[in-house]
Amino acid sequence: MKAAGQLRHVGITTSEGRRHEEFEQIMRSQPLDFVQLSYSLRDHRAEQRLLPLARERGIAVIRQPPLRAGRSAAGAGPAPPAALGRRAAVHELGPAGAEIRHLAPRGDLRHPRYHAWSTMCRRTSPPREAPGRTPRCVGAWSSTSTACHDRVVDLPPRQFSDVLAAHLRRPGSSATTPNCGRCSRCCWRSAAGAGQGLARAIGGAGPLGLGAAGRGLVVGGVGLPPPAFRGHQLGRRVCRLAFGAQGLALLWAGALRGGLGFGAGAPAVRIAGGLIVILALIGVPLLGAALGRPWAQPRVSAS
Amino acid sequence: MTDPTALATLGFLLLARRAPGWLLVVPLLTCAVGGALAAALQAPAAWLVPVLAGVAVAVAGWQHYTRSRVAGAGPA
Numbered sequence A: 001m002k003a004a005g006q007l008r009h010v011g012i013t014t015s016e017g018r019r020h021e022e023f024e025q026i027m028r029s030q031p032l033d034f035v036q037l038s039y040s041l042r043d044h045r046a047e048q049r050l051l052p053l054a055r056e057r058g059i060a061v062i063r064q065p066p067l068r069a070g071r072s073a074a075g076a077g078p079a080p081p082a083a084l085g086r087r088a089a090v091h092e093l094g095p096a097g098a099e100i101r102h103l104a105p106r107g108d109l110r111h112p113r114y115h116a117w118s119t120m121c122r123r124t125s126p127p128r129e130a131p132g133r134t135p136r137c138v139g140a141w142s143s144t145s146t147a148c149h150d151r152v153v154d155l156p157p158r159q160f161s162d163v164l165a166a167h168l169r170r171p172g173s174s175a176t177t178p179n180c181g182r183c184s185r186c187c188w189r190s191a192a193g194a195g196q197g198l199a200r201a202i203g204g205a206g207p208l209g210l211g212a213a214g215r216g217l218v219v220g221g222v223g224l225p226p227p228a229f230r231g232h233q234l235g236r237r238v239c240r241l242a243f244g245a246q247g248l249a250l251l252w253a254g255a256l257r258g259g260l261g262f263g264a265g266a267p268a269v270r271i272a273g274g275l276i277v278i279l280a281l282i283g284v285p286l287l288g289a290a291l292g293r294p295w296a297q298p299r300v301s302a303s
Numbered sequence B: 001m002t003d004p005t006a007l008a009t010l011g012f013l014l015l016a017r018r019a020p021g022w023l024l025v026v027p028l029l030t031c032a033v034g035g036a037l038a039a040a041l042q043a044p045a046a047w048l049v050p051v052l053a054g055v056a057v058a059v060a061g062w063q064h065y066t067r068s069r070v071a072g073a074g075p076a
Helices: A020-029 A050-057 A081-091 A094-106 A113-124 A160-169 A184-189 A194-204 A226-256 A267-291 B003-015 B021-040 B048-073
Strands: A011-013 A034-037 A060-063 A137-139
Touching: A011 A020, A020 A034, A020 A050, A034 A050, A226 B021, A267 B003, A267 B048, B003 B021, B003 B048, B021 B048
Parallel strands: A011 A034, A034 A060, A060 A137
Antiparallel strands: none
């Protein structure tokens, strides 16, 4: 797909330190452009093997989330280990590093500038641009969004990172994060995105738990060329709206019309319905356990 | 992936007393897209959810058919 121009960058991802051994095998055996892993003040397991390996093989690194949205230094977890994580984080901050250096000891990483440097970070280091300086941060997704301001894809001019960079360069600028209008967090703040936010909320708390809306069409979106990325974004929005509409429809049919009560249908229908529910809620997860990996997760081969 | 949840939705709708048929549309599409995605990723048992969704549709169709037939017959 990469040779055909359908993908620009190929990478793998993990989080919370899961499957690092397999991750390492793949990094050793496959020609990856980037990896994404958890690396923060709190979680620095990647320093042991993965980051050195990334440096050795020239694989760009995307950290998620760089400072754990402020939880790391705010006391939710163990103290940063001998300032190693902090130093490593600050090292890559570039222009915003000095500021973060002041913020970090106070545990004030919830400061809006947190988003600032994570964005600055991704601005400063595109993959493969400076092979001698890897591993480096090519991007850092915020804790809630996988959609916005991804440096790897070609965003139009004056997207989030540009707006933010200009904002930070302005003398005496306030510490307010501009609204990129693309990610779920920012959409909550914009009138245009309120519908999406509502759909997401309804979908996540729907009567039958139709949560995790918008994950169905494309896995990820990193590295997709702009047309495909736009399609991916559109697919996510369609899914969110569909799940929101489904939640509302179920509420309407169930609560208002009273048509969803368990009633006396034909025995065969009831048996089929019950079996499907049991298979969905119990059988599929057990299938994953039996296979040794989540049912929807493809087999990953490092060979 | 949301496929198991969508599948459970289909099951609950079969158990429901008078669920409108159009409520099946979104879960069915979810199962279809999710199954296609799982197949593209060569996931294990990628066929499972689409097949079960198909079963749910068949059962719902059969239920609709028998109800309409009974309603058409009317009281004696």
